[in-house]
Amino acid sequence: MNPRMIPLALGLLLMTGASVAHGQGTGSGKATVDRTKEEAALRAADLAWAAAAGRKDLDATVAFMAADGETLPPNGPAAKDPAAIRKIWADTLAPGSSVDWKPVRVQVAASGELGFASGTYTTSSNDSSGKPVNDRGKYLEVWKKVDGNWKCLMDMFSSDLPLP
Amino acid sequence: MNPRMIPLALGLLLMTGASVAHGQGTGSGKATVDRTKEEAALRAADLAWAAAAGRKDLDATVAFMAADGETLPPNGPAAKDPAAIRKIWADTLAPGSSVDWKPVRVQVAASGELGFASGTYTTSSNDSSGKPVNDRGKYLEVWKKVDGNWKCLMDMFSSDLPLP
Numbered sequence: 001m002n003p004r005m006i007p008l009a010l011g012l013l014l015m016t017g018a019s020v021a022h023g024q025g026t027g028s029g030k031a032t033v034d035r036t037k038e039e040a041a042l043r044a045a046d047l048a049w050a051a052a053a054g055r056k057d058l059d060a061t062v063a064f065m066a067a068d069g070e071t072l073p074p075n076g077p078a079a080k081d082p083a084a085i086r087k088i089w090a091d092t093l094a095p096g097s098s099v100d101w102k103p104v105r106v107q108v109a110a111s112g113e114l115g116f117a118s119g120t121y122t123t124s125s126n127d128s129s130g131k132p133v134n135d136r137g138k139y140l141e142v143w144k145k146v147d148g149n150w151k152c153l154m155d156m157f158s159s160d161l162p163l164p
Numbered sequence: 165m166n167p168r169m170i171p172l173a174l175g176l177l178l179m180t181g182a183s184v185a186h187g188q189g190t191g192s193g194k195a196t197v198d199r200t201k202e203e204a205a206l207r208a209a210d211l212a213w214a215a216a217a218g219r220k221d222l223d224a225t226v227a228f229m230a231a232d233g234e235t236l237p238p239n240g241p242a243a244k245d246p247a248a249i250r251k252i253w254a255d256t257l258a259p260g261s262s263v264d265w266k267p268v269r270v271q272v273a274a275s276g277e278l279g280f281a282s283g284t285y286t287t288s289s290n291d292s293s294g295k296p297v298n299d300r301g302k303y304l305e306v307w308k309k310v311d312g313n314w315k316c317l318m319d320m321f322s323s324d325l326p327l328p
Contacts, residue, residue, distance in 0.1 A: 070282070072304060072322065075322065075323055075324075075325060075326050075327050076324065076326070077324050078302050078324075105234075107278065109274070109275045109277060110275035113273060114272075114274075114279070116306045118236070138241075140318050140320045142304070154269075156302075156304045158237070158238035158239065158320070158322050160241050163328070164327070
């Protein structure tokens with residue numbers, strides 16, 4: 001190599017290093033975010049969440065929520081802290097009740113750290129007289145990446161069935 | 165400048181150019197997306213939407229929805245096409261009814277093309293006997309950029325009040 005080219009080579013090396021650092025630093029470069037892969041990961045996280053709820057594992061279920069997450073239930077106030085969110089899940093996973101859901105529409109931003117999932121759910125429970133009650137509806141979840149894992153930031157759901 | 169430094173300077177120039185091109189090409193670089201500005205624009209769009217609904221301008225109201233948007237009302241099926249979404253809005257904006265809402269939490273992805281807004285709403289209407297009925301609740305909207313404008317992709321809302 002011509003010794004006079006060394007500074008240019010160094011510049012090019014710096015450029016490469018800077019681009020890589022830029023991509024890693026923002027997590028937003030096309031080169032570093034594979035949206036198809038991230039959308040598959042978000043969908044898998046949503047299904048793993050439903051599986052945890054299906055086996056009534058309360059700790060594992062609430063662990064899918066981000067620390068600053070919110071649960072927005074129908075006919076009740078928003079739950080904006082972990083204790084309030086845990087209370088909603090404890091009721092949902094109470095003995096005699098069951099819940100399942102499946103994502104239909106999943107999309108992740110080009111930057112790979114924010115996305116959403118929407119789909120359908122079914123629940124069954126017993127009313128105060130012990131009579132079985134089935135419900136079905138839809139949901140909308142906003143997810144964000146926290147330390148490399150998808151966590152649910154906003155969780156909202158409502159029945160498809162008319163008011164009783 | 166030391167002439168031996170020119171190649172290095174050239175390399176640094178290339179590096180800067182490459183970083184800018186990288187940011188522009190993906191629309192996702194920190195250099196090209198001002199998240200604070202985008203979040204303000206999303207919030208403003210949500211408030212403009214509420215203003216259009218407030219003056220019962222049905223065309224302007226439904227125009228805030230993306231062409232592939234969905235409205236997810238409580239106690240009813242998801243509206244997944246423009247005609248079904250327009251029907252929900254026509255009912256919401258019917259004579260004697262009114263609606264207002266305000267975003268509380270707004271966040272846009274680093275790439276600037278996907279975000280969400282969540283906040284509170286109030287409605288008033290008359291029941292079948294003509295008696296005024298007031299409702300209040302919360303909502304969750306996912307927004308995406310379409311041709312430079314924020315459009316609502318997923319719109320969900322539910323009452324804070326217990327079932328009647």
